[in-house]
Structure formats: C-alpha cells, structure tokens
Amino acid sequence: MLAAASALFLSTVANHAAQAAPKVATSIAPVYSITAAIMKDVGTPSLLIDQATSPHAAKLRPSDAKALQEADLVIWIGGNLTPSLEKPIETLPAKAQILTLGELDGLIELEVRTGGNWEKHVHDHDDHHDHDAHEEDHDEHEADHGDHEHDEHEHEDHDHDAHDHGDHDPHVWLDPQNGLTMAKAITAALSKLDAENADKYAANGKAFEEKLTSTTQSIKAELAAIKDKPYIVFHDAYHYYENRFGIAAVGSVMLQPGVAPGVARVREIRSKLKELNVVCIMAEPQFSDKILSTLIEGTDTKIGQLDPLGTNLDLGPNLYVELMRYNADKLTECLQ
Numbered sequence: 001m002l003a004a005a006s007a008l009f010l011s012t013v014a015n016h017a018a019q020a021a022p023k024v025a026t027s028i029a030p031v032y033s034i035t036a037a038i039m040k041d042v043g044t045p046s047l048l049i050d051q052a053t054s055p056h057a058a059k060l061r062p063s064d065a066k067a068l069q070e071a072d073l074v075i076w077i078g079g080n081l082t083p084s085l086e087k088p089i090e091t092l093p094a095k096a097q098i099l100t101l102g103e104l105d106g107l108i109e110l111e112v113r114t115g116g117n118w119e120k121h122v123h124d125h126d127d128h129h130d131h132d133a134h135e136e137d138h139d140e141h142e143a144d145h146g147d148h149e150h151d152e153h154e155h156e157d158h159d160h161d162a163h164d165h166g167d168h169d170p171h172v173w174l175d176p177q178n179g180l181t182m183a184k185a186i187t188a189a190l191s192k193l194d195a196e197n198a199d200k201y202a203a204n205g206k207a208f209e210e211k212l213t214s215t216t217q218s219i220k221a222e223l224a225a226i227k228d229k230p231y232i233v234f235h236d237a238y239h240y241y242e243n244r245f246g247i248a249a250v251g252s253v254m255l256q257p258g259v260a261p262g263v264a265r266v267r268e269i270r271s272k273l274k275e276l277n278v279v280c281i282m283a284e285p286q287f288s289d290k291i292l293s294t295l296i297e298g299t300d301t302k303i304g305q306l307d308p309l310g311t312n313l314d315l316g317p318n319l320y321v322e323l324m325r326y327n328a329d330k331l332t333e334c335l336q
Contacts, residue, residue, distance in 0.1 A: 022073055023046075025075070026048065027055065028076075029047060029050075030309065030323060032319075056257040060088060069093070077100070078101070109168040169239050169240070187202060229247075230277065231331070232251045235254040237308040250272065250278065254287070306327050
C-alpha cells in the first residue's frame, strides 16, 4: 500500500509539472529545435510546419491551428517567411505572447540578393545574358502554356510580391550566430513566462550556446578547403550560411519557391554552369528536383543537396546544431 501510495504521489507530481509547463508553438523545425533545447526537462514545444514542407507555401492543418490557439507563447521568424501564419497569429487570444525572431535587436540581417543569377530583372553589367534569346523564349512560352512553363516576365509582379522579403532575407536562422541570438531571446521569453523554471532555461541555454559555438568553429575549419568552389543552390535560402562560412554560391535555380524555371532561365543557368565551371548544383528536399538532370546535361556539374530545415534529421533539441553540420558535410562531399 505504501509503495502504491508513493507511486501515485510521484505520478501526480509529474503530471502537475507537465501541466505547469508553458504551451509553446513554434513555426519551423530549426526554431522548434532551439526551443526544445531550452525547454529540456521542463516541457516540449509543438511544431506548426513540418520539416518536409516549404515554409513559404505551408498551410496550417486543423491540429496545428488548435495548438496555435492554445499556446501561451508563439515563436516564429515572421510573416516574410511564413505568410500563412500571419492572420492566425494576429487573431490569437490576448493571453498569448508572440516572439518574432526576425525582428530581434542584434540579429544579423542580410539584404535579398539581386543581380546576376539571383534576380531575373536586375542584371550585373558583367552578366552574360542573351536578350534576343530571352525574347525568343518568351514567344515559345506563350505558345506552350505548360503549368510552370511561363516566361519569367509573366511572373514579374507575383515573384516580387511572393518572395520579396522586404529589405532583408528572412532565412536568418542559417547563420549560427543568429541561432545564438535567437536562443537568448527564447530563454528570456520562457523565463519571463515561467519564472519557476528560469534556472533550468538558463542552464539549457548555456549548454546550447557551448555546443553550437564548438560546432561552428569546426565547420569553419572544414569549409575553408572549399571556399572558392562555385556552386548553385535550388532557391536562395543560404545567404546567411554562406556569409558566415565564406563559401561561394553563384546563383539559384528558382527565383520563386515552388515555381519551376522557364526555358529562358534554364538556358541562362546552363550557360552559367559552363562559364563559371560550377562544381555542384544543390537540390532541396522540400522541392522536386527533376529539372536538375536537364540543367547539368552535357556539363561536368554534379548534383548535391542542401536543406534549410533538416528534413532528414530527427526532430528534437539536437536538430539545429546537426543541421549546421549536415549542410557543411553535404557541401564538402559534393565540392571536394
């Protein structure tokens, strides 16, 4: 009887602790991972957008909408990255606290890249672009009317509205220095919301900082050997990662996430692959990569993979740090 009473008491205490943990909803897997690392031994956040879905086009499922409505704290990058979350977050109950990581003081911010192969209507003076071929391709597309086979001119306004992130690129989490800034803000928000566990949050935050700092230093040493090797990304999500580690992406396949390049852009990319001796073109698990075999045909360019979200990694407190390492290893594997 004594043993049974003790077990019941411990179970009641455990249940009370679980109920006392704040309900935290996070937007994308890297944000979830940092939050889960800070909440270790206290609670577990919920994830609104799964790892295999591009945050640019994600839609909330009913279960995710419920988790969002019940949250005490919502942590997201901002509407420039996940436009589908803007209205649901605006209509949350007054009790919910919102932490917008893309607006943090001290966050390193980079402008959206333009010119060359980064933006179709703003070309560098040295960019070799055949305008006659471009016009010819426009005529081809007008006749073709394929689902995604539209000349880029048809998407001019839509592209700038859909993936013009204001003044800054929203993929801020891919700079590990920003990861540290976000972890500190998450620690502060949780400590304010749940003062009883503030010491645990602080200790977890320190452990996260030490692990990420060590990994970042290791990655810098690893990527130094390939810093001058040119490669092309699938969509322009890695500016922060490249800036932190000094590596050399020279363009992207897609101008707008989810919209396949037209004939004119395919020609432009193929020309760049040969002109710059591009070593690798990097797929992304959130998007179909069928176009890549066409792009590299007749070239020495290889196909690799980068991932901004950690689709192939276990969702948990280690994902964020593992994501930094994963992309470094994939770059080294393809570019060496």
